[in-house]
Amino acid sequence: MALLFSLILAICTGPGSLGSLSRVRLVGGDHRCKGRVEVLQGSEWGTVCDDGWDMNDVAVVCRELGCGAAKKTTSGTLFGPVAPKDQKVLIQMVGCSGMEESLSQCEGEDVFNCLHNEDAGAECELPESVRLAGGPTRCQGRVEVKFQGDWSSVCKAGWRFAAAKVVCRHLGCGRAILTQKSCNKATQGQGAIWLRKPLCSGQEVSLEDCPSEVWEHNCTHNEDVWVECEDPFKLRLADGNNGCEGRLEVLHKGEWGTVCDDNWRQEADQVVCRQLGCGAPRSLPVPKRFGRGVGRIWLDEVSCSGKEQSLEQCSHRLWGYHNCDHREDVAVVCEEK
Missing domain, CATH: 3.10.250.10 (SRCR-like domain)
Incomplete structure:
Protein backbone atom coordinates (compact mmCIF):
# COMPACT_ATOMS: atom_id res chain seq x y z
CA MET A 1 0.00 0.00 0.00
CA GLU A 125 38.05 19.44 -10.66
CA LEU A 126 39.44 22.16 -8.44
CA PRO A 127 40.21 25.15 -10.69
CA GLU A 128 43.86 26.00 -10.66
CA SER A 129 44.06 29.44 -9.04
CA VAL A 130 46.83 28.77 -6.53
CA ARG A 131 49.72 26.33 -6.56
CA LEU A 132 52.94 25.46 -4.74
CA ALA A 133 55.74 25.49 -7.32
CA GLY A 134 59.34 24.33 -7.25
CA GLY A 135 58.95 21.97 -4.30
CA PRO A 136 59.51 18.21 -3.98
CA THR A 137 55.75 17.51 -3.84
CA ARG A 138 52.56 19.37 -4.76
CA CYS A 139 52.09 20.17 -1.04
CA GLN A 140 55.40 22.04 -0.68
CA GLY A 141 56.72 24.95 -2.66
CA ARG A 142 56.65 28.60 -3.66
CA VAL A 143 53.17 30.11 -3.46
CA GLU A 144 51.88 31.28 -6.85
CA VAL A 145 48.46 32.70 -7.67
CA LYS A 146 46.84 32.90 -11.08
CA PHE A 147 45.49 36.23 -12.29
CA GLN A 148 44.18 36.87 -15.82
CA GLY A 149 45.90 33.73 -17.06
CA ASP A 150 49.35 34.50 -15.62
CA TRP A 151 51.07 33.09 -12.54
CA SER A 152 52.57 35.46 -9.97
CA SER A 153 54.61 34.79 -6.86
CA VAL A 154 53.66 36.26 -3.48
CA CYS A 155 55.79 38.46 -1.22
CA LYS A 156 56.52 37.20 2.31
CA ALA A 157 56.33 40.72 3.72
CA GLY A 158 52.55 40.84 3.23
CA TRP A 159 51.91 37.21 4.12
CA ARG A 160 50.55 35.59 7.29
CA PHE A 161 50.46 31.99 8.52
CA ALA A 162 46.65 32.10 8.35
CA ALA A 163 46.94 32.43 4.57
CA ALA A 164 49.24 29.38 4.48
CA LYS A 165 46.49 27.38 6.24
CA VAL A 166 44.02 28.40 3.53
CA VAL A 167 46.41 27.45 0.71
CA CYS A 168 46.94 23.98 2.20
CA ARG A 169 43.19 23.50 2.58
CA HIS A 170 42.49 24.78 -0.94
CA LEU A 171 44.98 22.30 -2.42
CA GLY A 172 43.58 19.35 -0.47
CA CYS A 173 46.84 18.97 1.44
CA GLY A 174 47.20 18.42 5.17
CA ARG A 175 47.67 21.15 7.76
CA ALA A 176 50.17 23.96 7.16
CA ILE A 177 53.45 23.27 8.96
CA LEU A 178 55.77 26.01 7.64
CA THR A 179 55.78 29.33 5.84
CA GLN A 180 58.95 31.29 5.13
CA LYS A 181 60.89 33.09 2.42
CA SER A 182 62.10 30.89 -0.45
CA CYS A 183 65.22 29.17 0.74
CA ASN A 184 67.50 29.64 -2.28
CA LYS A 185 67.64 30.99 -5.82
CA ALA A 186 66.57 27.65 -7.28
CA THR A 187 63.17 27.99 -5.56
CA GLN A 188 62.53 31.67 -6.41
CA GLY A 189 60.09 32.85 -9.06
CA GLN A 190 60.99 34.87 -12.14
CA GLY A 191 57.79 36.58 -13.27
CA ALA A 192 55.40 39.06 -11.72
CA ILE A 193 54.83 39.50 -7.98
CA TRP A 194 51.21 39.56 -6.79
CA LEU A 195 50.01 43.10 -6.07
CA ARG A 196 47.29 42.18 -3.57
CA LYS A 197 47.71 41.24 0.08
CA PRO A 198 45.38 38.41 1.27
CA LEU A 199 43.72 39.12 4.64
CA CYS A 200 42.78 35.60 5.69
CA SER A 201 41.37 34.44 9.01
CA GLY A 202 42.61 30.91 8.33
CA GLN A 203 39.10 29.43 8.18
CA GLU A 204 38.42 30.14 4.49
CA VAL A 205 38.08 27.27 2.02
CA SER A 206 40.20 28.91 -0.69
CA LEU A 207 42.44 31.93 -1.08
CA GLU A 208 39.76 33.49 -3.28
CA ASP A 209 37.48 33.67 -0.23
CA CYS A 210 39.93 35.85 1.70
CA PRO A 211 39.44 39.64 1.59
CA SER A 212 42.39 41.36 -0.03
CA GLU A 213 43.71 44.85 -0.53
CA VAL A 214 45.85 46.44 -3.22
CA TRP A 215 49.36 46.63 -1.89
CA GLU A 216 52.16 48.75 -3.33
CA HIS A 217 55.36 46.91 -2.46
CA ASN A 218 59.04 46.94 -3.29
CA CYS A 219 59.57 43.19 -2.94
CA THR A 220 61.97 41.11 -4.98
CA HIS A 221 61.94 37.39 -5.64
CA ASN A 222 64.30 37.00 -2.67
CA GLU A 223 61.13 37.43 -0.60
CA ASP A 224 58.89 34.91 -2.40
CA VAL A 225 56.68 32.94 -0.01
CA TRP A 226 57.45 29.27 0.55
CA VAL A 227 54.78 27.08 2.19
CA GLU A 228 54.92 23.49 3.37
CA CYS A 229 51.80 21.45 4.13
CA GLU A 230 51.51 17.89 5.33
CA ASP A 231 51.20 15.49 2.41
CA PRO A 232 47.86 13.86 3.21
CA PHE A 233 48.55 10.67 1.34
CA LYS A 234 51.97 9.43 2.33
CA LEU A 235 51.64 5.63 2.27
CA ARG A 236 53.48 2.58 3.53
CA LEU A 237 52.89 -1.17 3.67
CA ALA A 238 53.72 -2.37 7.18
CA ASP A 239 54.86 -5.71 8.62
CA GLY A 240 55.50 -7.36 5.25
CA ASN A 241 58.73 -8.90 3.99
CA ASN A 242 59.45 -5.85 1.82
CA GLY A 243 58.07 -2.40 0.98
CA CYS A 244 55.65 -3.84 -1.57
CA GLU A 245 53.50 -5.93 0.74
CA GLY A 246 51.85 -5.44 4.08
CA ARG A 247 49.12 -3.69 6.01
CA LEU A 248 48.27 -0.37 4.35
CA GLU A 249 48.95 2.69 6.49
CA VAL A 250 48.62 6.39 5.70
CA LEU A 251 50.21 9.39 7.43
CA HIS A 252 47.89 12.16 8.61
CA LYS A 253 48.59 14.92 11.14
CA GLY A 254 51.95 13.32 11.87
CA GLU A 255 50.38 9.99 12.86
CA TRP A 256 50.29 6.70 10.96
CA GLY A 257 46.90 5.00 10.77
CA THR A 258 45.19 2.17 8.89
CA VAL A 259 42.53 2.03 6.16
CA CYS A 260 39.21 0.18 6.51
CA ASP A 261 38.39 -2.41 3.83
CA ASP A 262 34.76 -1.23 3.36
CA ASN A 263 34.27 -0.75 -0.41
CA TRP A 264 37.96 -1.59 -1.06
CA ARG A 265 38.47 -3.22 -4.47
CA GLN A 266 41.30 -4.49 -6.68
CA GLU A 267 41.33 -1.09 -8.43
CA ALA A 268 42.46 0.53 -5.19
CA ASP A 269 45.27 -2.06 -4.92
CA GLN A 270 46.43 -0.93 -8.36
CA VAL A 271 46.62 2.68 -7.21
CA VAL A 272 48.57 1.82 -4.04
CA CYS A 273 51.07 -0.33 -5.93
CA ARG A 274 51.54 2.39 -8.54
CA GLN A 275 52.01 5.13 -5.93
CA LEU A 276 54.62 3.09 -4.05
CA GLY A 277 56.56 2.34 -7.24
CA CYS A 278 55.89 -1.39 -6.98
CA GLY A 279 54.68 -3.80 -9.64
CA ALA A 280 51.15 -5.04 -10.30
CA PRO A 281 48.98 -6.13 -7.38
CA ARG A 282 48.70 -9.83 -6.57
CA SER A 283 45.59 -11.59 -5.30
CA LEU A 284 44.15 -10.00 -2.18
CA PRO A 285 45.80 -11.49 0.94
CA VAL A 286 44.11 -12.42 4.19
CA PRO A 287 44.57 -9.29 6.38
CA LYS A 288 45.67 -11.39 9.41
CA ARG A 289 48.80 -12.32 7.46
CA PHE A 290 50.23 -8.92 8.37
CA GLY A 291 48.55 -8.51 11.74
CA ARG A 292 46.18 -5.85 12.95
CA GLY A 293 47.11 -2.21 13.21
CA VAL A 294 46.89 -0.16 16.38
CA GLY A 295 45.79 3.39 16.96
CA ARG A 296 43.90 5.46 14.41
CA ILE A 297 41.84 4.24 11.47
CA TRP A 298 42.20 7.17 9.11
CA LEU A 299 40.21 6.26 5.98
CA ASP A 300 37.04 4.39 5.13
CA GLU A 301 34.92 3.81 2.01
CA VAL A 302 37.86 4.37 -0.37
CA SER A 303 36.71 3.99 -3.97
CA CYS A 304 39.13 4.10 -6.93
CA SER A 305 38.74 3.57 -10.67
CA GLY A 306 42.26 2.14 -10.86
CA LYS A 307 43.53 4.90 -13.16
CA GLU A 308 44.47 7.35 -10.39
CA GLN A 309 48.14 8.14 -9.87
CA SER A 310 47.69 8.56 -6.13
CA LEU A 311 45.24 7.39 -3.47
CA GLU A 312 44.39 11.06 -2.85
CA GLN A 313 42.53 11.11 -6.18
CA CYS A 314 40.12 8.38 -5.01
CA SER A 315 36.91 9.23 -3.15
CA HIS A 316 36.73 8.44 0.57
CA ARG A 317 35.00 9.48 3.74
CA LEU A 318 36.36 12.44 5.71
CA TRP A 319 39.60 11.72 7.56
CA GLY A 320 38.94 9.81 10.79
CA TYR A 321 35.28 8.99 10.04
CA HIS A 322 34.61 5.24 9.93
CA ASN A 323 32.53 2.40 11.41
CA CYS A 324 35.35 -0.18 11.46
CA ASP A 325 37.80 -1.86 13.81
CA HIS A 326 41.29 -3.18 13.11
CA ARG A 327 39.93 -6.57 12.04
CA GLU A 328 39.01 -4.74 8.80
CA ASP A 329 42.43 -3.21 8.05
CA VAL A 330 43.33 -3.20 4.36
CA ALA A 331 46.35 -5.24 3.28
CA VAL A 332 47.99 -5.06 -0.14
CA VAL A 333 50.54 -7.29 -1.89
CA CYS A 334 52.29 -5.94 -5.01
CA GLU A 335 54.95 -7.49 -7.17
CA GLU A 336 58.45 -6.21 -6.48
CA LYS A 337 60.13 -4.26 -9.27
Whole structure:
Protein backbone atom coordinates (compact mmCIF):
# COMPACT_ATOMS: atom_id res chain seq x y z
CA MET A 1 0.00 0.00 0.00
CA ALA A 2 2.85 2.39 0.89
CA LEU A 3 4.50 1.70 -2.47
CA LEU A 4 1.21 2.33 -4.30
CA PHE A 5 0.79 5.64 -2.46
CA SER A 6 4.33 6.69 -3.43
CA LEU A 7 3.68 5.89 -7.09
CA ILE A 8 0.40 7.82 -7.10
CA LEU A 9 2.10 10.80 -5.43
CA ALA A 10 4.93 10.74 -7.96
CA ILE A 11 2.47 10.71 -10.87
CA CYS A 12 0.41 13.53 -9.40
CA THR A 13 3.42 15.64 -8.54
CA GLY A 14 5.34 15.05 -11.77
CA PRO A 15 8.56 16.78 -12.73
CA GLY A 16 8.76 20.52 -12.38
CA SER A 17 11.30 23.32 -12.36
CA LEU A 18 13.66 23.69 -9.39
CA GLY A 19 13.38 27.47 -9.67
CA SER A 20 12.77 27.79 -5.91
CA LEU A 21 16.43 26.92 -5.27
CA SER A 22 18.70 29.91 -4.78
CA ARG A 23 22.10 28.37 -4.05
CA VAL A 24 24.01 25.10 -4.06
CA ARG A 25 27.07 23.99 -2.11
CA LEU A 26 29.25 20.90 -1.61
CA VAL A 27 29.79 19.93 2.02
CA GLY A 28 32.29 17.67 3.79
CA GLY A 29 34.86 17.22 1.01
CA ASP A 30 38.53 18.08 1.29
CA HIS A 31 38.06 21.09 -0.98
CA ARG A 32 35.18 23.33 -2.03
CA CYS A 33 34.52 21.43 -5.27
CA LYS A 34 33.87 18.04 -3.71
CA GLY A 35 31.28 16.85 -1.21
CA ARG A 36 27.66 16.17 -0.36
CA VAL A 37 25.28 18.25 -2.46
CA GLU A 38 23.16 20.73 -0.49
CA VAL A 39 20.70 23.28 -1.85
CA LEU A 40 19.16 26.42 -0.34
CA GLN A 41 15.39 26.66 -0.58
CA GLY A 42 14.05 29.79 1.07
CA SER A 43 16.17 30.05 4.22
CA GLU A 44 16.71 26.31 4.61
CA TRP A 45 19.66 24.18 3.50
CA GLY A 46 18.78 20.59 2.58
CA THR A 47 20.28 17.64 0.76
CA VAL A 48 19.49 16.12 -2.65
CA CYS A 49 18.26 12.55 -3.15
CA ASP A 50 20.43 10.44 -5.45
CA ASP A 51 17.40 9.00 -7.29
CA GLY A 52 18.05 10.02 -10.91
CA TRP A 53 21.30 11.79 -10.00
CA ASP A 54 23.92 11.49 -12.76
CA MET A 55 26.92 13.18 -14.36
CA ASN A 56 24.74 15.73 -16.19
CA ASP A 57 23.56 16.97 -12.81
CA VAL A 58 27.11 17.02 -11.44
CA ALA A 59 28.25 19.05 -14.46
CA VAL A 60 25.68 21.74 -13.66
CA VAL A 61 26.68 21.87 -9.98
CA CYS A 62 30.34 22.24 -10.98
CA ARG A 63 29.49 25.06 -13.38
CA GLU A 64 27.33 26.88 -10.84
CA LEU A 65 30.09 26.73 -8.21
CA GLY A 66 32.77 27.97 -10.59
CA CYS A 67 34.66 24.70 -10.29
CA GLY A 68 36.36 22.76 -13.06
CA ALA A 69 35.02 19.82 -15.05
CA ALA A 70 32.76 17.22 -13.44
CA LYS A 71 34.85 14.24 -12.29
CA LYS A 72 32.39 11.82 -10.73
CA THR A 73 29.07 11.34 -9.02
CA THR A 74 29.44 9.85 -5.56
CA SER A 75 27.32 9.03 -2.55
CA GLY A 76 26.89 11.96 -0.20
CA THR A 77 27.34 9.57 2.73
CA LEU A 78 31.09 9.47 1.99
CA PHE A 79 31.45 12.99 3.32
CA GLY A 80 31.29 13.63 7.05
CA PRO A 81 30.00 14.68 9.35
CA VAL A 82 26.82 13.08 8.05
CA ALA A 83 23.75 15.24 7.52
CA PRO A 84 21.86 15.76 10.79
CA LYS A 85 18.61 13.83 11.17
CA ASP A 86 16.53 17.02 11.34
CA GLN A 87 17.91 18.32 8.03
CA LYS A 88 15.48 17.78 5.18
CA VAL A 89 16.09 16.02 1.88
CA LEU A 90 14.59 18.73 -0.34
CA ILE A 91 14.56 17.39 -3.92
CA GLN A 92 14.79 14.16 -5.88
CA MET A 93 14.77 12.95 -9.48
CA VAL A 94 16.88 15.90 -10.64
CA GLY A 95 16.94 15.92 -14.44
CA CYS A 96 19.53 18.27 -15.94
CA SER A 97 20.63 18.18 -19.56
CA GLY A 98 24.11 19.20 -18.43
CA MET A 99 24.00 22.55 -20.24
CA GLU A 100 22.17 24.58 -17.56
CA GLU A 101 23.97 27.37 -15.71
CA SER A 102 22.48 26.45 -12.34
CA LEU A 103 20.63 23.59 -10.67
CA SER A 104 17.54 25.81 -10.33
CA GLN A 105 17.07 25.58 -14.14
CA CYS A 106 16.78 21.78 -14.05
CA GLU A 107 13.70 19.67 -13.58
CA GLY A 108 13.06 17.84 -10.33
CA GLU A 109 10.52 16.74 -7.78
CA ASP A 110 9.74 17.42 -4.15
CA VAL A 111 10.88 14.53 -1.99
CA PHE A 112 8.38 11.91 -0.92
CA ASN A 113 10.41 8.78 -0.19
CA CYS A 114 14.12 9.60 0.28
CA LEU A 115 16.32 9.42 3.41
CA HIS A 116 19.85 10.65 4.13
CA ASN A 117 21.38 7.29 3.21
CA GLU A 118 20.52 8.30 -0.37
CA ASP A 119 22.10 11.78 -0.29
CA ALA A 120 23.79 12.74 -3.56
CA GLY A 121 27.44 13.69 -3.80
CA ALA A 122 29.57 15.31 -6.49
CA GLU A 123 33.22 15.81 -7.31
CA CYS A 124 34.54 18.48 -9.68
CA GLU A 125 38.05 19.44 -10.66
CA LEU A 126 39.44 22.16 -8.44
CA PRO A 127 40.21 25.15 -10.69
CA GLU A 128 43.86 26.00 -10.66
CA SER A 129 44.06 29.44 -9.04
CA VAL A 130 46.83 28.77 -6.53
CA ARG A 131 49.72 26.33 -6.56
CA LEU A 132 52.94 25.46 -4.74
CA ALA A 133 55.74 25.49 -7.32
CA GLY A 134 59.34 24.33 -7.25
CA GLY A 135 58.95 21.97 -4.30
CA PRO A 136 59.51 18.21 -3.98
CA THR A 137 55.75 17.51 -3.84
CA ARG A 138 52.56 19.37 -4.76
CA CYS A 139 52.09 20.17 -1.04
CA GLN A 140 55.40 22.04 -0.68
CA GLY A 141 56.72 24.95 -2.66
CA ARG A 142 56.65 28.60 -3.66
CA VAL A 143 53.17 30.11 -3.46
CA GLU A 144 51.88 31.28 -6.85
CA VAL A 145 48.46 32.70 -7.67
CA LYS A 146 46.84 32.90 -11.08
CA PHE A 147 45.49 36.23 -12.29
CA GLN A 148 44.18 36.87 -15.82
CA GLY A 149 45.90 33.73 -17.06
CA ASP A 150 49.35 34.50 -15.62
CA TRP A 151 51.07 33.09 -12.54
CA SER A 152 52.57 35.46 -9.97
CA SER A 153 54.61 34.79 -6.86
CA VAL A 154 53.66 36.26 -3.48
CA CYS A 155 55.79 38.46 -1.22
CA LYS A 156 56.52 37.20 2.31
CA ALA A 157 56.33 40.72 3.72
CA GLY A 158 52.55 40.84 3.23
CA TRP A 159 51.91 37.21 4.12
CA ARG A 160 50.55 35.59 7.29
CA PHE A 161 50.46 31.99 8.52
CA ALA A 162 46.65 32.10 8.35
CA ALA A 163 46.94 32.43 4.57
CA ALA A 164 49.24 29.38 4.48
CA LYS A 165 46.49 27.38 6.24
CA VAL A 166 44.02 28.40 3.53
CA VAL A 167 46.41 27.45 0.71
CA CYS A 168 46.94 23.98 2.20
CA ARG A 169 43.19 23.50 2.58
CA HIS A 170 42.49 24.78 -0.94
CA LEU A 171 44.98 22.30 -2.42
CA GLY A 172 43.58 19.35 -0.47
CA CYS A 173 46.84 18.97 1.44
CA GLY A 174 47.20 18.42 5.17
CA ARG A 175 47.67 21.15 7.76
CA ALA A 176 50.17 23.96 7.16
CA ILE A 177 53.45 23.27 8.96
CA LEU A 178 55.77 26.01 7.64
CA THR A 179 55.78 29.33 5.84
CA GLN A 180 58.95 31.29 5.13
CA LYS A 181 60.89 33.09 2.42
CA SER A 182 62.10 30.89 -0.45
CA CYS A 183 65.22 29.17 0.74
CA ASN A 184 67.50 29.64 -2.28
CA LYS A 185 67.64 30.99 -5.82
CA ALA A 186 66.57 27.65 -7.28
CA THR A 187 63.17 27.99 -5.56
CA GLN A 188 62.53 31.67 -6.41
CA GLY A 189 60.09 32.85 -9.06
CA GLN A 190 60.99 34.87 -12.14
CA GLY A 191 57.79 36.58 -13.27
CA ALA A 192 55.40 39.06 -11.72
CA ILE A 193 54.83 39.50 -7.98
CA TRP A 194 51.21 39.56 -6.79
CA LEU A 195 50.01 43.10 -6.07
CA ARG A 196 47.29 42.18 -3.57
CA LYS A 197 47.71 41.24 0.08
CA PRO A 198 45.38 38.41 1.27
CA LEU A 199 43.72 39.12 4.64
CA CYS A 200 42.78 35.60 5.69
CA SER A 201 41.37 34.44 9.01
CA GLY A 202 42.61 30.91 8.33
CA GLN A 203 39.10 29.43 8.18
CA GLU A 204 38.42 30.14 4.49
CA VAL A 205 38.08 27.27 2.02
CA SER A 206 40.20 28.91 -0.69
CA LEU A 207 42.44 31.93 -1.08
CA GLU A 208 39.76 33.49 -3.28
CA ASP A 209 37.48 33.67 -0.23
CA CYS A 210 39.93 35.85 1.70
CA PRO A 211 39.44 39.64 1.59
CA SER A 212 42.39 41.36 -0.03
CA GLU A 213 43.71 44.85 -0.53
CA VAL A 214 45.85 46.44 -3.22
CA TRP A 215 49.36 46.63 -1.89
CA GLU A 216 52.16 48.75 -3.33
CA HIS A 217 55.36 46.91 -2.46
CA ASN A 218 59.04 46.94 -3.29
CA CYS A 219 59.57 43.19 -2.94
CA THR A 220 61.97 41.11 -4.98
CA HIS A 221 61.94 37.39 -5.64
CA ASN A 222 64.30 37.00 -2.67
CA GLU A 223 61.13 37.43 -0.60
CA ASP A 224 58.89 34.91 -2.40
CA VAL A 225 56.68 32.94 -0.01
CA TRP A 226 57.45 29.27 0.55
CA VAL A 227 54.78 27.08 2.19
CA GLU A 228 54.92 23.49 3.37
CA CYS A 229 51.80 21.45 4.13
CA GLU A 230 51.51 17.89 5.33
CA ASP A 231 51.20 15.49 2.41
CA PRO A 232 47.86 13.86 3.21
CA PHE A 233 48.55 10.67 1.34
CA LYS A 234 51.97 9.43 2.33
CA LEU A 235 51.64 5.63 2.27
CA ARG A 236 53.48 2.58 3.53
CA LEU A 237 52.89 -1.17 3.67
CA ALA A 238 53.72 -2.37 7.18
CA ASP A 239 54.86 -5.71 8.62
CA GLY A 240 55.50 -7.36 5.25
CA ASN A 241 58.73 -8.90 3.99
CA ASN A 242 59.45 -5.85 1.82
CA GLY A 243 58.07 -2.40 0.98
CA CYS A 244 55.65 -3.84 -1.57
CA GLU A 245 53.50 -5.93 0.74
CA GLY A 246 51.85 -5.44 4.08
CA ARG A 247 49.12 -3.69 6.01
CA LEU A 248 48.27 -0.37 4.35
CA GLU A 249 48.95 2.69 6.49
CA VAL A 250 48.62 6.39 5.70
CA LEU A 251 50.21 9.39 7.43
CA HIS A 252 47.89 12.16 8.61
CA LYS A 253 48.59 14.92 11.14
CA GLY A 254 51.95 13.32 11.87
CA GLU A 255 50.38 9.99 12.86
CA TRP A 256 50.29 6.70 10.96
CA GLY A 257 46.90 5.00 10.77
CA THR A 258 45.19 2.17 8.89
CA VAL A 259 42.53 2.03 6.16
CA CYS A 260 39.21 0.18 6.51
CA ASP A 261 38.39 -2.41 3.83
CA ASP A 262 34.76 -1.23 3.36
CA ASN A 263 34.27 -0.75 -0.41
CA TRP A 264 37.96 -1.59 -1.06
CA ARG A 265 38.47 -3.22 -4.47
CA GLN A 266 41.30 -4.49 -6.68
CA GLU A 267 41.33 -1.09 -8.43
CA ALA A 268 42.46 0.53 -5.19
CA ASP A 269 45.27 -2.06 -4.92
CA GLN A 270 46.43 -0.93 -8.36
CA VAL A 271 46.62 2.68 -7.21
CA VAL A 272 48.57 1.82 -4.04
CA CYS A 273 51.07 -0.33 -5.93
CA ARG A 274 51.54 2.39 -8.54
CA GLN A 275 52.01 5.13 -5.93
CA LEU A 276 54.62 3.09 -4.05
CA GLY A 277 56.56 2.34 -7.24
CA CYS A 278 55.89 -1.39 -6.98
CA GLY A 279 54.68 -3.80 -9.64
CA ALA A 280 51.15 -5.04 -10.30
CA PRO A 281 48.98 -6.13 -7.38
CA ARG A 282 48.70 -9.83 -6.57
CA SER A 283 45.59 -11.59 -5.30
CA LEU A 284 44.15 -10.00 -2.18
CA PRO A 285 45.80 -11.49 0.94
CA VAL A 286 44.11 -12.42 4.19
CA PRO A 287 44.57 -9.29 6.38
CA LYS A 288 45.67 -11.39 9.41
CA ARG A 289 48.80 -12.32 7.46
CA PHE A 290 50.23 -8.92 8.37
CA GLY A 291 48.55 -8.51 11.74
CA ARG A 292 46.18 -5.85 12.95
CA GLY A 293 47.11 -2.21 13.21
CA VAL A 294 46.89 -0.16 16.38
CA GLY A 295 45.79 3.39 16.96
CA ARG A 296 43.90 5.46 14.41
CA ILE A 297 41.84 4.24 11.47
CA TRP A 298 42.20 7.17 9.11
CA LEU A 299 40.21 6.26 5.98
CA ASP A 300 37.04 4.39 5.13
CA GLU A 301 34.92 3.81 2.01
CA VAL A 302 37.86 4.37 -0.37
CA SER A 303 36.71 3.99 -3.97
CA CYS A 304 39.13 4.10 -6.93
CA SER A 305 38.74 3.57 -10.67
CA GLY A 306 42.26 2.14 -10.86
CA LYS A 307 43.53 4.90 -13.16
CA GLU A 308 44.47 7.35 -10.39
CA GLN A 309 48.14 8.14 -9.87
CA SER A 310 47.69 8.56 -6.13
CA LEU A 311 45.24 7.39 -3.47
CA GLU A 312 44.39 11.06 -2.85
CA GLN A 313 42.53 11.11 -6.18
CA CYS A 314 40.12 8.38 -5.01
CA SER A 315 36.91 9.23 -3.15
CA HIS A 316 36.73 8.44 0.57
CA ARG A 317 35.00 9.48 3.74
CA LEU A 318 36.36 12.44 5.71
CA TRP A 319 39.60 11.72 7.56
CA GLY A 320 38.94 9.81 10.79
CA TYR A 321 35.28 8.99 10.04
CA HIS A 322 34.61 5.24 9.93
CA ASN A 323 32.53 2.40 11.41
CA CYS A 324 35.35 -0.18 11.46
CA ASP A 325 37.80 -1.86 13.81
CA HIS A 326 41.29 -3.18 13.11
CA ARG A 327 39.93 -6.57 12.04
CA GLU A 328 39.01 -4.74 8.80
CA ASP A 329 42.43 -3.21 8.05
CA VAL A 330 43.33 -3.20 4.36
CA ALA A 331 46.35 -5.24 3.28
CA VAL A 332 47.99 -5.06 -0.14
CA VAL A 333 50.54 -7.29 -1.89
CA CYS A 334 52.29 -5.94 -5.01
CA GLU A 335 54.95 -7.49 -7.17
CA GLU A 336 58.45 -6.21 -6.48
CA LYS A 337 60.13 -4.26 -9.27
